[in-house]
Amino acid sequence: MPQLNGGGGDDLGANDEMISFKDEGEQEEKISENSSAERDLADVKSSLVNESETNQNSSSDSEAERRPPPRSESFRDKTRESLEEAAKRQDGGLFKSPPYPGYPFIMIPDLTSPYLPNGSLSPTARTYLQMKWPLLDVQAGSLQSRQALKDARSPSPAHIVSNKVPVVQHPHHVHPLTPLITYSNEHFTPGNPPPHLQADVDPKTGIPRPPHPPDISPYYPLSPGTVGQIPHPLGWLVPQQGQPVYPITTGGFRHPYPTALTVNASMSSLLSSRFPPHMVPPHHSLHTTGIPHPAIVTPNVKQESSHSDIGSLNSSKHQDAKKEEEKKKQPHIKKPLNAFMLYMKEMRAKVVAECTLKESAAINQILGRRWHALSREEQAKYYELARKERQLHMQLYPGWSARDNYAGNYQGKKKKRKREKQAGEGNEHREYFPNPCLSLPPITDLSAPKKCRARFGLDQQNNWCGPCRRKKKCIRYIQGEGSCASPPSSDGSLLESPPSSPSMISPSPSSKESKPQTEQMQPLSLTMKPPPLLSSSQHQHLSMAPPPPLALLDNSGAGKTSGSAHNGSLDPSDVSSSRSTGSASSRPISACHSHSLLPSSAPTQPLSLVTKSID
DNA sequence: TCTCCTTTGAAGCCA
DNA sequence: TGGCTTCAAAGGAGA
Structure with missing residues (x-):
C-alpha cells in the first residue's frame, strides 16, 4: 500500500515542482514520522489511483520533481512575441490537463496475436495488449531480467503483464505513447478524438492513412547493431532464448554496426515516411523485422x-x-526522451488540433504550461515512462553516453550555437508579465526541488543526498532502483503529491502558511516567477506568494488577464469577463478549449482545479 | 539548406 | 560541488 510521503507539505514552493515517490529507502522512514497524519489522506488518494497493487515492481522508489525552467529567454524579436501571442490565443487548456481517468496502461504488443508468428510479422500488424505500467523494470545486464523478459515470449498475457515491456516508439504518425500507456484514447481524449486523431488522415499531409495502427515499433525498437542477432521478428520486444531482450552489441553502440542488415523493402518506404531521408539509412537502423529504430539516426549522407x-x-x-x-x-x-518530451510527443497533436497551431515553439509553450498544470500523478506517469525509457535505452546501448551526442561527436549534427548568455534576459518580461493566454508566467525557480530536494525541501537539506544537492541524480533513488535515477514511481507519486484539497495542505512553518489556502492550492503554474535576485528560498516563498500588484503587471493586458489567468479557463464567467476586457488571452481561447480537457472530465486534477484569487 | 525558436528534463562538462 | 551547456521532439520561420 502506498504510503504518504511527508515531504510534500512543507515545500510548497516545490509543490508543483516535484513529484515525490514513496520508495526512497530510509528517507521514507524519516519522513514517515512527519507524514503519519497525512498518510490517511494519502491512502485515500492512492485509492483513487488505478495503480497496480499487485505490481511487484520494486522500482517504486523514485520521485519526480520538476524544476522550473531555469531558462533565460530572449525576447529579442517579434518572433517570440508572435509565439507568445499565439500561445496566448491558443492555450485554453492550461488548467485543463487532459483527464486520465484510469491509471496509465501500457500498450504492448500482443504476443498472442496471430500476426506475430515468426518472422512473418508485419510491423503494422501488431496488436497490443493493455497492461499497467510501470512494466519495465529490467535491470541492465541482469540475467534475471533477461530471463524474465524471455518469458515474455510466452503467448500468455500473464507473462506479458508480469514481465517488463520495452518502451517502444511509434512511427511518425502514431501516437508515441499509445503503446506505452493505455490511456486508451479516451484517457487522453475523452469523447471524440480530435479530427487529426481519427487515424484516417495524416495530420501533416492530410493524406488518409490506416486507422491508427499501433504498429511500428515505438520507442526503442532495435539497435541496428543488434539486428542480425535477433531471430525473432519481435526480438526487440521479445527476448529470444539466450538473448537479451534488446540484443546489444557487446561493445555498445560505439562498436561498428553490423552491415549485414536486411531491409524489408516495404519497410524502406515505411522508413521513408517515418524518418527524413537522411535518417533512413539504407540498411541501418532496421531490424530484420524492418522495424526502424527511432533512436538511431544515420548521419547525413550528403556529407559523406x-x-x-x-x-x-x-x-x-x-x-x-x-x-x-x-x-x-x-x-x-539519440537521447532517451524525458518525461516532458514524452508528454509533448503525446499531446502535441492534440494541441495542434485544438489550437490549430503549427508553430512548434508556440505549441511547446502551451505544452509547457499544461505540463505544469498536470497533476502529480499524471506527471508521474510520464516520469515513469521516461524512467523506463532511460532504462531501456541503457539496456539497448550500454556504452552510450549523452556526451556522444554532443556537438561534433557524431556526424550530421552540427554544433549548436551556444546560446549567448542573456543576463536577466527575458526575466523582466516573464517576471511580471504573466502571459495572459498562458495564464501564468513560467516557473523559473532555479532552485526547484529535485529528488531529495523535493522530498525534504530546502529547509531540510541535511537530509538530501549529495547528488541532489548538486541537482544530480538522486543516489538514493539509484540505490533503490539499481541502475538509473529516475523520476517518481507512479505509485508513490500520488502519495507524495501535494494536497489536492485545502484540507490536505499541511501547514508549513514558512511564510506560506500565512497565505490563504486558496493561494497555497494554486497550481504551481499559477505562481508568479520570483524576482531574479531572490534567493532560492525566497523563490520558493514567492512562488506561492500572490502575484504582484497589477501595477506591476503589464498594463497591456497582463494584469487584466492575470485575473482571468488565475482561474485559467475553469471559470467561464471569468473567461467571459476577461473577454469583455478584450484581453488577448480571452480571444480565441475558446477555440483552443477542448472539452476533453476540461477539468470536469478530469476529476483528478486537484491542483488544476484550484483557483487563486488575485484579490 | 540550415538554424532558431520554445518547452522540460537528463546528463555532461568545467571551474 | 555549483552552474552552465547540450540534447532530446517538432515544425514553422527566417537567414
Whole structure:
C-alpha cells in the first residue's frame, strides 16, 4: 500500500515542482514520522489511483520533481512575441490537463496475436495488449531480467503483464505513447478524438492513412547493431532464448554496426515516411523485422559524398576517407526522451488540433504550461515512462553516453550555437508579465526541488543526498532502483503529491502558511516567477506568494488577464469577463478549449482545479 | 539548406 | 560541488 510521503507539505514552493515517490529507502522512514497524519489522506488518494497493487515492481522508489525552467529567454524579436501571442490565443487548456481517468496502461504488443508468428510479422500488424505500467523494470545486464523478459515470449498475457515491456516508439504518425500507456484514447481524449486523431488522415499531409495502427515499433525498437542477432521478428520486444531482450552489441553502440542488415523493402518506404531521408539509412537502423529504430539516426549522407570524392582523388587518403565514411555512417543514437518530451510527443497533436497551431515553439509553450498544470500523478506517469525509457535505452546501448551526442561527436549534427548568455534576459518580461493566454508566467525557480530536494525541501537539506544537492541524480533513488535515477514511481507519486484539497495542505512553518489556502492550492503554474535576485528560498516563498500588484503587471493586458489567468479557463464567467476586457488571452481561447480537457472530465486534477484569487 | 525558436528534463562538462 | 551547456521532439520561420 502506498504510503504518504511527508515531504510534500512543507515545500510548497516545490509543490508543483516535484513529484515525490514513496520508495526512497530510509528517507521514507524519516519522513514517515512527519507524514503519519497525512498518510490517511494519502491512502485515500492512492485509492483513487488505478495503480497496480499487485505490481511487484520494486522500482517504486523514485520521485519526480520538476524544476522550473531555469531558462533565460530572449525576447529579442517579434518572433517570440508572435509565439507568445499565439500561445496566448491558443492555450485554453492550461488548467485543463487532459483527464486520465484510469491509471496509465501500457500498450504492448500482443504476443498472442496471430500476426506475430515468426518472422512473418508485419510491423503494422501488431496488436497490443493493455497492461499497467510501470512494466519495465529490467535491470541492465541482469540475467534475471533477461530471463524474465524471455518469458515474455510466452503467448500468455500473464507473462506479458508480469514481465517488463520495452518502451517502444511509434512511427511518425502514431501516437508515441499509445503503446506505452493505455490511456486508451479516451484517457487522453475523452469523447471524440480530435479530427487529426481519427487515424484516417495524416495530420501533416492530410493524406488518409490506416486507422491508427499501433504498429511500428515505438520507442526503442532495435539497435541496428543488434539486428542480425535477433531471430525473432519481435526480438526487440521479445527476448529470444539466450538473448537479451534488446540484443546489444557487446561493445555498445560505439562498436561498428553490423552491415549485414536486411531491409524489408516495404519497410524502406515505411522508413521513408517515418524518418527524413537522411535518417533512413539504407540498411541501418532496421531490424530484420524492418522495424526502424527511432533512436538511431544515420548521419547525413550528403556529407559523406564530399569525403568520398576527396578520397577518390587521393588514394592515400582514400582509406581515411573511407574510415571517416564508415564512422559517419554510424547511426546516431539519440537521447532517451524525458518525461516532458514524452508528454509533448503525446499531446502535441492534440494541441495542434485544438489550437490549430503549427508553430512548434508556440505549441511547446502551451505544452509547457499544461505540463505544469498536470497533476502529480499524471506527471508521474510520464516520469515513469521516461524512467523506463532511460532504462531501456541503457539496456539497448550500454556504452552510450549523452556526451556522444554532443556537438561534433557524431556526424550530421552540427554544433549548436551556444546560446549567448542573456543576463536577466527575458526575466523582466516573464517576471511580471504573466502571459495572459498562458495564464501564468513560467516557473523559473532555479532552485526547484529535485529528488531529495523535493522530498525534504530546502529547509531540510541535511537530509538530501549529495547528488541532489548538486541537482544530480538522486543516489538514493539509484540505490533503490539499481541502475538509473529516475523520476517518481507512479505509485508513490500520488502519495507524495501535494494536497489536492485545502484540507490536505499541511501547514508549513514558512511564510506560506500565512497565505490563504486558496493561494497555497494554486497550481504551481499559477505562481508568479520570483524576482531574479531572490534567493532560492525566497523563490520558493514567492512562488506561492500572490502575484504582484497589477501595477506591476503589464498594463497591456497582463494584469487584466492575470485575473482571468488565475482561474485559467475553469471559470467561464471569468473567461467571459476577461473577454469583455478584450484581453488577448480571452480571444480565441475558446477555440483552443477542448472539452476533453476540461477539468470536469478530469476529476483528478486537484491542483488544476484550484483557483487563486488575485484579490 | 540550415538554424532558431520554445518547452522540460537528463546528463555532461568545467571551474 | 555549483552552474552552465547540450540534447532530446517538432515544425514553422527566417537567414
